[in-house]
Structures are given as C-alpha cells and as structure tokens.
Amino acid sequence: xxxxxxxxxxxxxxxxxxxxxxxxxxxxxxxxxxxxxxxxxxxxxxxxxxxxxxxxxxxxxxxxxxxxxxxxxxxxxxxxxxxxxxxxxxxxxxxxxxxxxxxxxxxxxxxxxxxxxxxxxxxxxxxxxxxxxxxxxxxxxxxxxxxxxxxxxxxxxxxxxxxxxxxxxxxxxxxxxxxxxxxxxxxxxxxxxxxxxxxxxxxxxxxxxxxxxxxxxxxxxxxxxxxxxxxxxxxxxxxxxxxxxxxxxxxxxxxxxxxxxxxxxxxxxxxxxxxxxxxxxxxxxxxxxxxxxxxxxxxxxxxxxxxxxxx
Numbered sequence: 588x589x590x591x592x593x594x595x596x597x598x599x600x601x602x603x604x605x606x607x608x609x610x611x612x613x614x615x616x617x618x619x620x621x622x623x624x625x626x627x628x629x630x631x632x633x634x635x636x637x638x639x640x641x642x643x644x645x646x647x648x649x650x651x652x653x654x655x656x657x658x659x660x661x662x663x664x665x666x667x668x669x670x671x672x673x674x675x676x677x678x679x680x681x682x683x684x685x686x687x688x689x690x691x692x693x694x695x696x697x698x699x700x701x702x703x704x705x706x707x708x709x710x711x712x713x714x715x716x717x718x719x720x721x722x723x724x725x726x727x728x729x730x731x732x733x734x735x736x737x738x739x740x741x742x743x744x745x746x747x748x749x750x751x752x753x754x755x756x757x758x759x760x761x762x763x764x765x766x767x768x769x770x771x772x773x774x775x776x777x778x779x780x781x782x783x784x785x786x787x788x789x790x791x792x793x794x795x796x797x798x799x800x801x802x803x804x805x806x807x808x809x810x811x812x813x814x815x816x817x818x819x820x821x822x823x824x825x826x827x828x829x830x831x832x833x834x835x836x837x838x839x840x841x842x843x844x845x846x847x848x849x850x851x852x853x854x855x856x857x858x859x860x861x862x863x864x865x866x867x868x869x870x871x872x873x874x875x876x877x878x879x880x881x882x883x884x885x886x887x888x889x890x891x892x893x894x895x896x897x898x
Contacts, residue, residue, distance in 0.1 A: 591698045593646040599626040600633060600651055601717055604703060608715065612796070613773055617711045634705050640680050640688040649695035650688075652703040653677060653719075653733070657710050674722060674734040674763045675704070684726060692731055696721035704733065706770060709781065714773045716766060720759065734759040735766040775813030776800035782873035783820035789834070789842060790860070791870040792822040799826045803884040815878040820871075824860055834861065835892030838885045840869045843892070 591597070603624030611619055623632045631643040634652045642650045655677070680688035695702060701718030708714050716735060723732035736759060779800035786793050801821045806813065819836075821829060828834035828844075835843040844865040851857060873879050 591700045592648055593642075593651075593700070596626055596631065596643065596646055597651065597701060600624055600631070600703065601701070604633065604715055604717060614708055614712055614714050614777055615705075617713070620705065620713060620715075633703065638680070638688065639677075640691060642691055648691075649698055649700050650691040650702060652705060653692070654705040654713070655707045657707040657712075674732045674760070675719075675767075676725075676728070677731045677733050679729040679731070682729060684724060684729075689731075692721050693724065696724065696731075701736065702733075704735075708774050708777045712777060714770055716770075722756070722759065735763040737762055771813045772800075775818060778815050779818035780820050782815050782818075782875070782878045783871055786820065786871050787822040787825055788819045788869045788871055789825040789864055790822060794822075797823050799823065801826045801829055803880055803888050815873065816881045817884055819880065824856070828861060832892045832895035834864075835889050836869065836880075836885055837889050838882045840872070840880075840885075842867055842869065845892075845895070 607615060607619055617636065620633050621636070623630045625631075626643075626645070629645075631645065632641070634654050635641045639654045639656075640650050641652050641654065677692075680686060683689065684693065694700075699720060701720060704716040704719045705713040706716055718736040719733050720736065721731050722734040724730075725732070734756075776799065780795060780798055785795050785798065787798060792798070798820055799822075800813075801819045802813075803817050803819060819829070825834060829836075833845045833848055835845070837843060842864045844862055848857070849862055849865065
C-alpha cells in the first residue's frame with residue numbers, strides 16, 4: 588500500500604471532528620463545520636460550501652472530504668448520493684474523471700485513504716460520516732462508490748496492518764448498510780424535531796438534547812417509514828411511556844394514561860409529568876398539515892395501547 592503523504596492532516600481533521608460531534612451531537616450546522624480545525628498553528632477547513640469534493644491547499648495528493656447537500660426549495664441538488672448495492676453513489680464533479688476534483692478521489696481510492704463524508708440532512712445541516720473510502724469508479728454512470736468503515740472509528744494508516752482484501756470489502760459493505768440505516772434515523776429525528784419546533788408534543792419541553800423522534804408505527808412495520816407523519820417529538824420521559832404503552836394518544840390527539848399508572852400514587856414526576864396530562868390534547872403539532880400524525884397511524888397505535896391497557 589502506498590503511503591498517504593497527507594495522513595497527518597487527516598488525523599488532525601478527524602480528531603477535531605470527533606470533538607465537534609461530542610460537543611454538538613450527531614448533526615452539525617454549516618457554521619460549526621465552517622469553523623474548521625487547527626493544524627500546525629493554521630486553521631484549515633473541513634469542507635467548502637460551493638464544492639462537493641474538498642481538500643485544503645496543504646494536501647498534496649488526494650481529498651479530505653466529500654459533501655452532499657439538501658438544496659433550498661426551488662433549487663436542484665448538485666450531487667446525487669442514491670444508494671447502490673455496494674455503497675453510496677457519489678456523482679462526478681463535472682463529466683470527466685480526469686477533472687481536477689475527480690482525480691483527487693481516484694487518488695484517494697488508490698491510497699485507500701479515509702475521507703470524511705458530510706451527508707446533507709436539511710439545508711445547512713449535515714451528518715458527518717467517517718471514515719469512508721472510495722471503493723470504485725463507474726465511468727458510465729460518472730460516479731464513485733463510497734463505502735463506510737466502522738462509524739466514528741479511529742482510522743489506521745494504510746499499510747499499518749495486514750488485512751484480507753476480501754474480508755475488508757465484506758466488512759465495509761456490512762458497515763455501509765448499518766450506516767445508511769443510522770442516517771435514516773438521524774434524518775428522521777432532525778425532520779421530526781424541526782416540525783415540532785424542537786419541543787415535546789406532550790409537554791412542550793424545549794431541550795433538544797432530551798428529545799427523541801418516536802415512531803407511531805414501529806420501523807419494523809412495512810408502513811413504519813422514517814417520515815414526519817409517522818413521528819412524534821417526545822421528551823425521554825414521554826417517549827418511554829409511549830413505547831411502553833403507558834401513555835396513549837387517541838386519533839383526535841387527546842392523551843390517555845394507562846389506568847395502572849392512574850391508580851398509583853408517588854412523587855411529582857408521576858403526578859404532574861404523566862398523570863397530569865390525562866385527557867389533555869397534545870401540546871404542540873406541526874404547522875404544516877402534511878407533517879401532522881396520520882390519523883390512521885394514531886388509530887392503530889391507540890388500539891394497541893387499549894389492548895395493553897385493558898389486559
């Protein structure tokens with residue numbers, strides 16, 4: 588394996604990115620990304636707003652990151668990362684694989700160099716994935732295949748360990764499938780919390796760190812897709828109660844609490860945090876009707892709550 592001359596910059600970038608994710612969470616705003624990272628006393632950028640394939644001028648051979656964006660309404664996406672059987676499909680910059688940007692990804696493939704993938708979730712919001720690798724080039728489709736290594740892993744320098752290429756390929760295929768599933772859930776949470784103005788639908792609690800996107804129909808159901816009408820923004824307490832069928836929501840949006848909880852007497856969390864919402868309507872719903880819970884989904888989930896409640 589050829590040695591990657593840009594390895595120290597990759598290490599600095601990935602180390603800084605891990606710190607950003609620990610600080611800000613699994614999705615990052617462009618402002619956080621654009622602040623860059625420090626390398627040998629200089630501030631280098633992770634990515635460029637205008638270009639999908641990026642490398643700082645200090646990198647000599649390959650790229651540091653790739654980026655896909657969700658365009659604002661009325662604009663077309665510059666890149667298309669529809670999934671393929673092998674990984675993510677990442678379109679060429681322009682038409683020619685010999686173009687300057689594309690050559691950097693070809694070189695990354697030759698080096699098996701780990702890249703950072705800033706995956707667009709909403710306009711200006713990205714889920715960072717690292718390490719990812721360029722595993723193939725399709726000249727007909729004018730695209731690269733991008734495979735993922737273990738999410739958030741500490742990357743090892745190419746050539747620093749011996750690995751069966753076949754096993755490495757299988758591992759990356761498996762990991763890529765898992766990463767795609769995680770991205771669907773990350774996007775689901777982002778969209779649901781945005782629709783509910785970063786508040787719990789039951790109690791209007793406003794701290795994003797303690798909010799979840801709860802599925803109305805579970806994701807194992809063929810209809811339980813990660814879409815806003817199948818979701819509710821719930822705080823940890825009410826999400827847990829909803830999943831345990833201790834809290835139900837009628838199709839008309841009125842909250843019910845299981846009788847076995849209503850019969851209990853304990854401290855203020857039970858009295859005010861759960862029992863106090865019995866018979867009340869949801870505290871907040873999305874402004875857009877198309878994003879509100881589908882009544883048939885609520886009805887089916889409420890029927891499950893009733894069966895559990897009455898058993």
